[in-house]
Amino acid sequence: MFQNVFSTEGRIRRTEFALSILIHVAAVFFTVLLFTLTKIDFFIVIAVVVWFAGIIFRVIQGAKRCHDIGVSGWFQFIPFFVIAMIFVDSNRGSNRYGDNPKGIGNYYTIDEIGKKIIK
Numbered sequence: 001m002f003q004n005v006f007s008t009e010g011r012i013r014r015t016e017f018a019l020s021i022l023i024h025v026a027a028v029f030f031t032v033l034l035f036t037l038t039k040i041d042f043f044i045v046i047a048v049v050v051w052f053a054g055i056i057f058r059v060i061q062g063a064k065r066c067h068d069i070g071v072s073g074w075f076q077f078i079p080f081f082v083i084a085m086i087f088v089d090s091n092r093g094s095n096r097y098g099d100n101p102k103g104i105g106n107y108y109t110i111d112e113i114g115k116k117i118i119k
Contacts, residue, residue: 001015001016001019002016002019002020005057005060005061006056006057006060007060008060008063008064008067008073009064009097009098010064010067010097010098010101011064011065011067011068011090011095011097011098011099011100011101012061012064012065012068012101013068013090013101013102014065014085014086014087014089014090016061017061017062017064017065017085017086018086020057020058020061021058023054024054024055024057024058027050027054028047028050028051028054031043031046031047031050032044032047034046034047035047059076062076062082062085063076065085066085067095067097067098068090068091068097068100068101069084069085069088069089069090069091070091070095070097090102090104092104092105093105
């Protein structure tokens with residue numbers, strides 16, 4: 001989980017997508033909380049940087065999640081499509097974006113060559 005976070009290649013599961021949203025929200029909440037408690041202007045600058053980096057992080061993770069359900073990453077910008085990204089299950093097997101991250105349907109007969117059959 002959370003491998004190649006800033007690469008749009010590959011697919012991720014619903015769990016990783018939901019965790020990425022929670023991490024972003026928690027990081028922004030924590031930095032804004034630090035600002036409100038301390039009233040130090042530096043923390044608002046940090047909050048803006050964390051928010052911006054988190055937006056990039058979430059867009060990349062959203063593109064991977066769209067790849068997992070078999071659509072282009074641009075679909076995440078459709079209003080309310082995030083609901084489908086959270087609840088729709090992965091495509092079985094591999095698609096044009098890579099193998100299923102759950103391993104369901106990723107069977108290749110070429111992998112069986114040279115293996116001994118034990119009965």
